[in-house]
Amino acid sequence: METLTFLAAGFQVALTPTNLALALFGCFAGTIIGSLPGLGPVNGVAILIPLAFSLRLDPTSALIMLSAVYYGAMYGGRISSIMLNIPGDEPAIMTTLDGYPMARKGKAAEALAISGVASFIGATFATVGLTLFAPLLAKAAIYFGPADYFALYVLAFATIGGISGANPIKTLLAACLGLMIGTVGLDPATGTARYTLGSFNLYDGFDPIVAIVGLFAISEVLILFEMHVAGSEPIKRLGRVIPRWSDLKPGFGASLRGSVVGFIAGILPGAGASLGAVMSYSVEKRISNKDDTFGKGDPRGVAAPEAGNNAASGGALIPMLTLGVPGSGTTAVMLAMLVSLNIQPGPLLFQNQPEIVWGLIASLYIANFVLLALNIPMIGIFTRILSLPQWSLMPFVVMVSFLGIYSISHSSFDLLVMVGFGLLGYLLRKLDVSLVPVVLGLLLGADMENNLRRALSISDGSFAILVQSPISIGLYIVTILLLATAAVMSLRDRKRRPAGSEVHTLEE
């Protein structure tokens, strides 16, 4: 009951005309920023912090505007995933797998609507979870040690083979490539430079967002060039502009499952939205892929990761607010924002400044509804992007990619890296290797290694620590069960389908 009283007070703070207008503006700006390749929630919040200061907003209003931008950008990230096969930010990468095929089939409006509703469900689920259980969950998250994180990443990687493409060997190779790219840079445990060729620019390794924009956006342009020269530009179908209610239905179950999985991943500090999206997608595929429709435009393959990444980013606010530990790159920026408003997140925030916390939580509820209301009518605008001829759209995409990447690091070196990744992406596409596992290897590999190194530092080099905690043992058991069922299922599959009918090998 006490919680509800606090929340009501929070709504009182948030529901003033000024604050509502700020929330609306924040949601709109966030959606636009999130939909541009290379620009995500991190940039959105970072770009608008100075604006909040120059408008001399009081802390609560600033917080409301910036959290609206944060949620808006999470929503927006999926738009270019679906429309252009170019993820707007890291967590949106899983949405390309089924979202883009849907758009190719003329179902762009449905995909956008489903992802909008799924985002709403995921974010709302996380906000409710945050309201009810924040302090409790934060206490539990503390007991997740480096060895447990490592086991969690092992589980995530074990499912990658089944994520995309028909050929699991190529998928695993692509993930390995990503892991290898991820080893470049300063070794976090000792500060030793690895594969940096003596260049300071490589000390921090390759930024996943630079890799994503290069692999997806730049390679897309190269492919387009080639098709243009060969005279075989793809035919696009626009389909309907306003989705029907019945089109949305298949996504609901997937959204709920994705929300639960994503929320759990989000609570664990450090794992964050990308892992949430990956896990939600692989869980959903495991449950629902009975007719082998995933990867070919299954609406559930859009709903699950979108609900997952939004639930995860809401969940990530729990360790940030209660412990001061940022759960992801984006919450790190939120943390910076709070600190620059002279609010110190940590164990005492809920006691010392309840009006701030509950004002923020109330503004998250508001942002969710505003985003849903804003996004459904905007679908018509976004689907018209598809009707633009490619030769006029792609130069714009390239320009935005360059601007977006440059705005992150102000380094021309990163632009060269992006082009390099573009060439790599082109090559991989020609070899029919999926790009998603490459990015996942790079994105998750670094954290996986860091936690392995930490675990081994704690145990003084003994690998026994990896299987000493109940949490890690539990996670390994789940991993083994997953791999075993996959093997059994694919064997059954082969018996059912006589050899030669279709090449469909081991799922893992």
Next chain:
Amino acid sequence: MKHLLSAAALAALAGFALPGGVTKAEAAECIAPADPGGGWDFTCRTVGRLLTEEGILDAPVQVVNMPGGVGAVAYARVMNSESDNPDLVVATSTVGITQIAQGKYPAGTDAMRWLAMLGADVGVVLVAADSPYNTLDDLFAAMKENVGSVVTSGSTAAGGWDHIRLLMLAQAAGMGPEEFTKIRWVQFDGGTPAVTQMMGGQTQVVVTDLGEIAGFVESGDVKVLAAMSDEPIPAFPDLPTAKSQGYDVTGYNWRGFYTGGKVSDEAYDKWVSNLETLFNSEAWKEAAEANGLIPIWRGGKEFNDYVVEQASQMEAISREIGVIK
């Protein structure tokens, strides 16, 4: 990049042609050599905001994040193409000096002009609230008896400033370099993750800056064995200093700025006096204390000498404790 360079060149030219233009420091730029959210980012954004709010500068200060190599990328950039830009300052701290001292930057301290420090964070040695250790003596007695029995951690890699501060204390406790390499050290991505992992029982000791984790000290989740400051910390007067326990070691992490090595004396002096005006304002004291910093001023030549000396000290310490050969 090209545009930025030519803009910078133009600005520099304008500076030479119109001496009056320099002092106005129009459209000043502050490079935070890290991603948004860290200490250097805070330094740039807070100081930049207050410089305008207090009316010291007319135009808002533009903050540019340039992460890479713990500040090495920004250092190289300023050295190579902006060494005479009078409108540019870069945030740095003891962590940057540690990197320079260990040869992890493209050049030594003489490549830049060091402007001022405005405040400092204090290193603290923390254990969990229910830890059996109550003093530094308890901790180091246990470590001397069995060096592997205690898992220590912090926010920097082995050889970074948090690790060095622990080893300086260990040295004062009478441990030797051959034991240093056997101390178990775990790196986390910041002071807060290090503390929460310690609360979860993964590690036993954290050495890091007080500012970021002050909330855990207030809430009583952690116990402070020692604060590495000369005097008790104003905001936390009850925390015992290392000095009061007979360990003659301090471990500050100051926050300050440098500018390019070829910036004119006039522009340099103007920056120093602007920063000093800011330091003396109430607004800075409030902002600093809210973030766990002790306001400390060193500026101009005094600060330049201090940085040069600290770098050579740090190099000697790093060599002594075996971090560099």
